[in-house]
Amino acid sequence: MYRSIIVLVLAASLGVAGCASKRPKVTPSTTSNTAGAGALGSGANSANAASANPEDEAAGPQGGLLATRIVYFEFDNSEVRGAGVELVAAHARFLAAHPGTRVRLEGHTDERGSREYNIGLGERRAQAVRRALMLQGAIDGQISTVSYGEERPAAAGHDEEAWAKNRRVEIVYLAGGMPQPAAAQK
Amino acid sequence: MLHTPNRIAAWAVLALSLGVARVAHATLDIEITSGVRDPVPIAIVPFARSVPADGGLDIAQVIEHDLQGSGRFRALPRGQMPATPANADGVTAGVWKAVGSDYVVVGRVVDAGGGQIGVEFDLINTLSGTRLTTQRFVGEPGALRNAAHRVSDVVYQKILGVRGAFATRIAYVAVDGTPPAQRYQLMVADADGENQHLILESRYPLMSPAWSPDGQWLAYVSFETRHSAVYVQRVRSGERRQVSARAGVNGAPAWSPDGKRLALTLGGSAGNPDIYVLDLATQGLTRLTEDPAIDTEPEWAPDGASVYFTSDRAGSPQIYRVPVQPGAHPRRISFTGTYNARPRVSPDGSQLAMVTLENGSYRIAIQDLANGATRVLSHGRLDESPSFAPNGATLIYSEREGNRGTLSTVSTDGLTGLRLKPPQGEIREPAWGPFGP
Numbered sequence: 241m242y243r244s245i246i247v248l249v250l251a252a253s254l255g256v257a258g259c260a261s262k263r264p265k266v267t268p269s270t271t272s273n274t275a276g277a278g279a280l281g282s283g284a285n286s287a288n289a290a291s292a293n294p295e296d297e298a299a300g301p302q303g304g305l306l307a308t309r310i311v312y313f314e315f316d317n318s319e320v321r322g323a324g325v326e327l328v329a330a331h332a333r334f335l336a337a338h339p340g341t342r343v344r345l346e347g348h349t350d351e352r353g354s355r356e357y358n359i360g361l362g363e364r365r366a367q368a369v370r371r372a373l374m375l376q377g378a379i380d381g382q383i384s385t386v387s388y389g390e391e392r393p394a395a396a397g398h399d400e401e402a403w404a405k406n407r408r409v410e411i412v413y414l415a416g417g418m419p420q421p422a423a424a425q426k
Numbered sequence: 427m428l429h430t431p432n433r434i435a436a437w438a439v440l441a442l443s444l445g446v447a448r449v450a451h452a453t454l455d456i457e458i459t460s461g462v463r464d465p466v467p468i469a470i471v472p473f474a475r476s477v478p479a480d481g482g483l484d485i486a487q488v489i490e491h492d493l494q495g496s497g498r499f500r501a502l503p504r505g506q507m508p509a510t511p512a513n514a515d516g517v518t519a520g521v522w523k524a525v526g527s528d529y530v531v532v533g534r535v536v537d538a539g540g541g542q543i544g545v546e547f548d549l550i551n552t553l554s555g556t557r558l559t560t561q562r563f564v565g566e567p568g569a570l571r572n573a574a575h576r577v578s579d580v581v582y583q584k585i586l587g588v589r590g591a592f593a594t595r596i597a598y599v600a601v602d603g604t605p606p607a608q609r610y611q612l613m614v615a616d617a618d619g620e621n622q623h624l625i626l627e628s629r630y631p632l633m634s635p636a637w638s639p640d641g642q643w644l645a646y647v648s649f650e651t652r653h654s655a656v657y658v659q660r661v662r663s664g665e666r667r668q669v670s671a672r673a674g675v676n677g678a679p680a681w682s683p684d685g686k687r688l689a690l691t692l693g694g695s696a697g698n699p700d701i702y703v704l705d706l707a708t709q710g711l712t713r714l715t716e717d718p719a720i721d722t723e724p725e726w727a728p729d730g731a732s733v734y735f736t737s738d739r740a741g742s743p744q745i746y747r748v749p750v751q752p753g754a755h756p757r758r759i760s761f762t763g764t765y766n767a768r769p770r771v772s773p774d775g776s777q778l779a780m781v782t783l784e785n786g787s788y789r790i791a792i793q794d795l796a797n798g799a800t801r802v803l804s805h806g807r808l809d810e811s812p813s814f815a816p817n818g819a820t821l822i823y824s825e826r827e828g829n830r831g832t833l834s835t836v837s838t839d840g841l842t843g844l845r846l847k848p849p850q851g852e853i854r855e856p857a858w859g860p861f862g863p
Contacts, residue, residue, distance in 0.1 A: 295652045344652070352788060354768035354781045354810050355633060355855065356678040356691065357736050357743055359654070360699045360720030363675050367697035385697060386653050387675060391631035393605040398808070398826060 294416025295344070301413070305330035310394075311369055313407040315350070318364040320372050328372045331411055336377030345369050346410040347387040348394070350403035355389055362387030369409045454619035454846040454853070459834065461497030462841050466585055468493060469502040469527040474512035474534040477543055478567075485545065485574040489531065491618060492578035492592040496820075497842025502527050514548035519555040528553055531581060538564045545573040549581055558584045571621065572862075591815040592617055595859040596822060597625070597635040597644055598833060602851040612646060614661060617815075617858070619846045625659065626666075637859045638681045644857075645669075645679035645688060656690055658706070669706065675699050680724045680733075689714070689724035689733050701735050703750065714748055715756060721746075725769045734759065734769040734778065743767045745780055745793075760793060762800045768811065771795075772818045777838065779803075779812040779821055790823045792838060803836045813858045824854040 300306070311324040320328055335341055347366030349358040366385035373383060395405040470493070473485045493499035508521045512534045522530050533547030546562040561580055563573040575593035582590030600611040610632040615622040626632060630649040637644060638658075645658045654676045659666035670676045675693030682689065686706055693699045700721045701714040715721040719739035726733055732749045737756070739746075745760035745767070760766035765783035772779070775795070782791040782802065790804040790812045806825040813822050815835075820842075822835045827845075831852030836843040846853070 351808060353743075353765065353783075354723065354736065354788075356723045357720060357738075357767045359675055359677050360691075360693075360722050360738075363693050363697045363699065364720070370697075384653075385674065386649070387693075388631060388649065391633055391649070392608070396605050396829075398829070 294342075294414060296415040298413045298415040300341075300343075301334050306334055309411045311365075311409045311411070312404065313365055313409070315403070315407065316361075318361065318368045320368055325372075328369055329376055332373045332376030332378050335373060335379075335382050339379065339382065342382050342384070342414045342416065343373075344412040344414055345383060345385045346392075346412055347385065347389075348392060348406055348408050348410070349390050350406045351390045351393065351398065352403070353390075355391070358389035359387045359391075360389075362389045365407075365409050369411070454615070454622070454833075454848055456491070456495060456619060457845045457847065458495060458497060459843045459845050460841065465494075465498055465500040466529065467500050467502065467527050468529040468531065468581075468585075469507060469522055469525070470531045471507060471510055471512075471533075472504065473532075473545075473547075477535060477537045483570045483574070485533065485535065485570065485577070486531070488571060488574035488618075489578045489581070492575060492590070493581065495618065495844050496582065496590075497837065497844070498582075498586060514550055514557045514560065517548075517550050517552075519550065519552040522550075523552040529558075529581075529585060531577070533577065535570070541567075543567050543570070545570065545577065547577050547580075549584055571616070575616065575618070588819050589817045589861075591817045591820065591858070591861070593862055594816060595641070596813075596833075597637065597857045597859065598824075598853050599632055599635065599855045600848065600851060600853045601831070612644070613853075614644075614859075625661065625664070633855060634678055635855060635857045636679050636681055637857055639683055639685045639860055641860045641862065643681075645681060647677050647679070656688070658688075669709075670704060675722075678723050680726055682726050683728055683730040689726060691722040691724065701733060701748070703733075712752070714750065714754075723768045725771055727771055728773060728775040734771060736767040736769065745769045745778065759795070760800075761798065762791075762793075766791070770812050770814055770821075772814050772838070773816055774818055777818075779814060781810050781812065790821060790836065792821070801840065803838070803840050804834070806834075809834075811855045813856050815858050816861045822856040822858050824856060 305327055308327055311320060311327055345366040347362030349361045366387055370383050370385055393406045395402040470486045470490045490501045494501050506525055508525055511517050511532050513532055517530050517532060530550045530552060531547055536544045538544035542564050544562050544564045548560045549558045551558055563576050565573055572593055578592040579590035594617045595614055596617055597614050600613050602609045610628050611624055612626040612632045612635060613622055614625055628650050633647045635644050635646045643658050643660055647654055648657055655671035656669050656676045656679045657666050658669055672692055673695040674697055675691055677691040680689045688704045690702055690704060691699045692702050698718055700716055701724045703712045703714060714733060717739050719737050721735055721737045723736040724733045732747050734745055734747050736743050737746050742764045744758055746756040747759050748754050748756040763782050766780050768781045770779045778793045778795055780791055781788055784802055787807045789802050789809050791800050791802045793800045808826040809823055811824045820835050820837050822833055824831055825834050831854045833846040833853055833856045834843060
């Protein structure tokens with residue numbers, strides 16, 4: 241018969257998260273950090289005052305093909321095809337004619353597969369649209385890309401109909417006309 | 427494919443109800459989805475209480491939920507208990523053996539002085555009539571639930587030979603609302619789904635939470651700036667730091683075993699995701715892979731000498747491993763099937779969990795790294811994000827059930843499992859935290 245007495249001191253803090261006032265709540269407005277490390281502390285809201293954020297969306301050109309901003313893709317594919325070809329050409333012509341205008345290409349996938357891998361696939365789609373825009377007269381400084389992978393679906397639902405709507409690149413015209421600050425090289 | 431031999435027909439829906447006012451999802455329902463054919467019969471006698479603590483929390487009930495939820499124990503209903511002893515001396519082994527309990531847990535909450543309380547318990551084997559252990563946990567009165575989970579950990583270990591992982595936490599992402607207007611919350615809860623805390627909330631995606639080895643920090647990806655960036659945040663205080671917001675993809679952070687570095691995915695302006703290692707103190711960046719394919723989802727081997735990752739360099743996503751040294755060449759690890767992604771290595775380094783495509787469904791598979799043998803452990807259509815419990819005995823992952831995203835667990839032998847369901851919305855990307863101090 242074996243008897244052991246072990247005294248462990250519980251960390252009093254387990255299960256006690258920060259109080260509500262310290263918990264960061266991210267708002268739609270952006271912070272200004274661009275590259276490398278930057279202390280954010282709990283001041284994630286402090287950038288709200290800045291009004292004309294260069295990443296804010298603008299209405300962009302209207303009329304004809306230019307009013308259409310979404311390029312769709314086949315499953316597991318990042319090639320711009322079909323209706324997307326003419327659509328991208330129209331936006332390329334507009335960007336070439338308006339060199340002060342900037343767009344953000346937002347790449348998306350459907351929900352199948354692992355999340356971070358889908359970030360990679362969405363980036364591949366955004367890059368395919370970027371290359372097509374640049375081949376047709378847009379310049380590098382006018383275009384930025386972001387991949388949301390499967391994180392921001394356009395359509396709810398878990399069938400092929402929803403998935404087809406979610407495999408896409410959205411062309412987002414930006415309010416800020418200034419060239420992007422040089423981003424840190426990877 | 428491995429089938430669970432025994433699905434408990436009467437799903438025990440344990441609506442645990444310790445609500446925390448400031449959280450969005452007050453509780454997660456627990457549904458036991460499978461268990462072993464012959465669970466260990468045990469009696470957990472209500473604890474005696476000489477001091478008030480934690481609103482009269484029923485410690486024995488927490489322990490009972492832990493052990494039954496593991497699928498490996500069957501608790502004796504209180505109405506069938508022959509007595510309610512508070513210590514080992516009051517336990518007549520033969521009486522408990524007669525009602526079918528191989529083990530009995532008795533315990534008491536006592537004043538430990540200095541405003542602290544002690545939770546003492548004895549574990550008795552009724553077949554041999556021996557006391558297997560007597561232990562005492564001392565802490566703040568508000569930490570009683572944690573003490574109960576620690577009792578569960580010890581009981582589990584004494585009987586099954588493996589340390590329990592009940593006194594641990596999980597991080598996950600909760601998503602509410604209809605696309606495209608969704609709300610993303612990074613949450614932390616106890617491993618049983620209780621004690622939920624909101625860590626961060628955003629209108630833009632939050633993803634890929636990863637625990638630091640000491641359990642004090644979470645790394646994650648946030649799109650709050652409309653571009654991806656990696657942050658580290660102290661769980662207790664909310665203090666946080668942006669550690670990577672370079673051009674292109676910033677994703678998939680993974681802490682090195684020494685807690686000093688993050689492996690992560692960087693895409694660069696040309697949009698080619700590769701694996702890098704970021705030194706958190708110096709911000710120094712080391713490139714681990716260089717390939718036009720998508721290289722992502724890094725995961726450190728427990729010895730810190732190599733990193734597993736997903737790459738589609740061979741045409742479809744597969745798992746590779748690369749030593750953490752300049753110029754090292756990756757070696758392919760997964761060979762079964764056309765889609766293997768998101769590797770997670772077991773704490774002892776012997777097994778790899780991953781997402782695999784099987785007959786059109788994405789499922790959780792586990793590969794023995796010594797002989798390459800692979801088994802599929804889950805049965806859903808869109809299962810993803812496997813994460814090992816720190817004892818290596820259980821995996822947690824996310825699955826889709828109808829329109830709801832839930833978290834499920836499965837033991838690495840495939841025999842037991844349960845499901846954590848939010849009342850609404852979706853929860854996903856579970857990350858099982860380390861053992862506590």
